[in-house]
Amino acid sequence: xxxxxxxxxxxxxxxxxxxxxxxxxxxxxxxxxxxxxxxxxxxxxxxxxxxxxxxxxxxxxxxxxxx
Numbered sequence: 732x733x734x735x736x737x738x739x740x741x742x743x744x745x746x747x748x749x750x751x752x753x754x755x756x757x758x759x760x761x762x763x764x765x766x767x768x769x770x771x772x773x774x775x776x777x778x779x780x781x782x783x784x785x786x787x788x789x790x791x792x793x794x795x796x797x798x
Contacts, residue, residue: 755794762786 763783770779 751794751798755790759787759790762790 766779766783766786769782770776773779
């Protein structure tokens with residue numbers, strides 16, 4: 732019983748890290764899909780490219796700073 736209590740902080744840390752990874756992945760996939768739709772269907776390739784690159788950089792910076 733004492734072992735499970737000692738492992739709780741490590742499990743909580745791993746759970747939080749996995750949760751951040753899943754959130755980042757889902758947000759990045761949505762960003763890529765929106766950029767693709769904007770470029771292919773909306774015929775706004777330059778705006779889609781800027782949104783894709785800028786959004787990816789913004790996501791990386793946001794998760795690095797707030798993570």
